[in-house]
Amino acid sequence: MRILLVEDDEHLAQVLKDTLTNQHYLVDLALDGQAGWNFAESIEYDLILLDLMLPKLDGISLCKRLRQAQNSTPVLLVTAQDASTSKVMALDAGADDYVVKPFDFQELLARIRALLRRGNSTSSPVIEWGNLRLDPSSCEVTYNGQLLHLTAKEYCLLELFLRNSNKIYSSSALLDHLWSFDEPPSENAVRAHIKSLRSKLKQAGAKADLIETVYRLGYRLKPIQTELESKGTEEQKSAVGADVTHNHTPTTDNLTKPAPQKEQRSGGESAIPDVRGAITGIWERYKDKYLARIAVLEDAIAALKQSNLTEELRQSAVREAHTLVGSLGSFGFENASHLSRQIEQTFKADTNPNPGQIEHLPQLVLALRQELERDPATPSLPTPAPIP
Structure with missing residues (x-):
């Protein structure tokens, strides 16, 4: 079965690709929506795994374009936005199903198998x-x-x-x-x-x-x-x-x-792979890359404290925090994902953060750094109190 994976977080994309490959799927990877469209136009896929937030062409727009082109390939949309409006938009755009980041990899694989069954004469898992x-x-x-x-x-x-x-x-x-x-x-x-x-x-x-x-x-x-x-x-x-x-x-x-x-x-060569073990190995490989994303948040906080935060830097902070929300949770850092969401919401707000929020942001980022120094399987520390 051939799957098109459209995901702009290259590190999470590698985890997904490795996990799917271990399940004997052939996976093509596109890092932006336009590249995803180019792949889908030229190759017949059995399923498209599509992130919502993408550069060049977002997931909703890409899904609509696929359906307008009479492309009926099953689409599984992945979103870090847990709001019901995002889910409604995904389904109305033509997506067949959706999962919310952070997701459990075994659940994701089960949803993929279910969608692949829909297009075939058998509805049985076997x-x-x-x-x-x-x-x-x-x-x-x-x-x-x-x-x-x-x-x-x-x-x-x-x-x-x-x-x-x-x-x-x-x-x-x-x-x-x-x-x-x-x-x-x-x-x-x-x-x-x-x-x-x-x-x-x-x-x-x-x-x-x-x-x-x-x-x-x-x-x-x-x-x-x-x-x-x-x-x-x-x-x-x-x-x-x-x-x-x-x-x-x-x-x-x-x-x-x-x-x-x-x-x-039991005991066959093709038993279910140790998904968690594979994820841990890939996390160690890309850990420094995620810590570098936190540096962008720290730069934005420093500029905010000095009252010279540019719109470009604010948007960069929102993007980095949004990426961390979905990716870290999927790696097993649930508390870190929650911290990232708080940071994202603060920078995403229509109004400037109040003094209490500005003072609380460094605490959140410090706690986030500490979380990422832990093993994904290690129990997390309590999350700092919500921003006042």
């Missing part, structure tokens, strides 16, 4: 095709209850076929769906991955042509009805009418063998 079973939440694939050890690309190929079981994909279409611009392979690479995937399915007991070649057209999942006819027994044919599968395609396998339970499929 995709089945006869004895073949793919669980997107754990990235595990089984055949007849036997766990298949697939590479990331083999998993993506199989998921694409399962989610679009009525489609035939040419080699060039598979390249467009599953390979990024940074890794341009030849059609020979597609054939090699198909061959390897077929081999692993066959070793698990599947027929060699479960993924069949359609002459001069490409590849597809072999229709289950065709398999039943080739088996040629009345018992199997009568079972077809009685069975209902997740893909709305008749099967016999599920009548005789119960679906594998979670514990039967």
Whole structure:
């Protein structure tokens, strides 16, 4: 599945991209709204993950432009504004769902899986095709209850076929769906991955042509009805009418063998990644960058105290604080996110801050710095009292 990620905070974007890649999604990254539009115009995506506050073209405007262009790709809008008006605007612009920063990564992944199911024939979290079973939440694939050890690309190929079981994909279409611009392979690479995937399915007991070649057209999942006819027994044919599968395609396998339970499929190579561990590692890499954002807030506070805060510096402080609100909370710094929101609201106010607010701002920034020196998993200190 190919996802377009449009996020201007490059550090949070890297966390998101790494997390999605670990779940076997192919991710293209755009750091502003105009770049996002250019990507969406030229490539067919399965989902667009879109930030609300973007340079050049904001998320609401980009979403409207996509819908006006008859682009029906599911859009998941991400916003740091928890106001109901922002949510209403997002949905009215054509977004399919939204999440509020700071978000829980497991919830975000669940919402992505739910949106991807909407555009397919199955509404079940688990995709089945006869004895073949793919669980997107754990990235595990089984055949007849036997766990298949697939590479990331083999998993993506199989998921694409399962989610679009009525489609035939040419080699060039598979390249467009599953390979990024940074890794341009030849059609020979597609054939090699198909061959390897077929081999692993066959070793698990599947027929060699479960993924069949359609002459001069490409590849597809072999229709289950065709398999039943080739088996040629009345018992199997009568079972077809009685069975209902997740893909709305008749099967016999599920009548005789119960679906594998979670514990039967544990220990596979594609288990859910340690999202929190990955986030912590990326946080250590980009920690200094976020501390540099605080320096902008300190410059704005110093100028405010001297009564020479320019509009440009005020807007910079608002942008930096807004970015910190969403990013820090997603990294696990909930208290730091709350502090950043207080700072953002002070600089964002229509009227100049009163003397009490000006005196309180340095305390908030100091507390924010102290929070970022802690491990994300460490319990936070109490937040300073709200600005009077």
